[in-house]
Amino acid sequence: MKNRTNSFVSVGHRPSVGSFEFNTDILATNPINLSVVLGVLIFFGKGVLNDLLDKRKQRILSTIRNSEELRRGAIEQLEKARARLRKVEVEADEYRTNGYSEIEREKLNLINATCDSLKRLENFKNETLFFEQQRAINQVRQQVFQQALKKALGTLNNCLNSELHFRTISANIGILGSVEKITD
Template sequence: MQTMINSVIPPGYWPLAGNFGLNTNLLETNLINLGVVLSLLVYFGKGVLSNLLNNRKQTILSTIRDAEERYKEATDKLGQARIRLQRAKVKADEIRVNGLSQMEREKQELIHVADEDSKRLEDSKNATIRFEEQRAIEQVRQQVSCLALERASEALNSRLNGELHSRMIDYHIGLLRAMESTTD
């Protein structure tokens, strides 16, 4: 391995190269090499690593801010949705109450109309009954009048003779003359 190092870096190239050598013992050099590599990484990679960490930090912060904004928007939308839900519930209750009151009003109105129709039918029935009673009474009166006239006519015809008939005529003529003289 020494020959390989000498072929890459000739010993006369650096004045101190003779004093400076590489230890090829793996157990001794591993910690030193690891320390050198880590220091080189820290020295050269510090900027890159800090840039990467800063970029990652900014990305995480912006993601957190976006999440917080989305959370705030979602919370606002949830609040608005709850308000709309409450309004819808109130409106539904109003509609239900209005529907029930309108149903009650229509029920009362139908009952009132039915009562009025019943009264009209009762009045019509009573008027029809009175009319039929009057007609029946009138028919009975006519029949009674006809029978009375027939009996009176039969009684007059059976009792009335020529002499009584002329006395009745004379009596009525006298009455008419008396009425005529009082009016003049």
């Protein structure tokens, strides 16, 4: 082993015993140094690296578990939402069906009410026309009667003199006297 140690330290010739020199031959010393450093790192760093890898593995597994739980929760919520959607769609169909039937009922009620209103208006119109017609007929009758009365009075006034007036009164008194005898 001493020969090996010396090979690290010697520069190409054998030094005397007890002397110390650096070996400047990089090709001879680097692979050995690297293997020693790697060996030390592996020996001492193995536990630290294993701990780091275990912690990383635990975090990854924990994240996966959390993700799985979240996925299950999301699937449950999705199923609940789908069930609610189906329920709402059924209710919407019922409302739509009931709404259409209600609209049809309201439409029929409105048509019937409009028909009734039209009939009432038609009857009112006919009654108003009849009333106005009767009023016009009565006005014409009154005007004809007034004109006939004026004409009759005019004719009577023209034709009647005092003698004819006296005879008419006497004849009417005689008619009234005979009517009294019959009623007795």
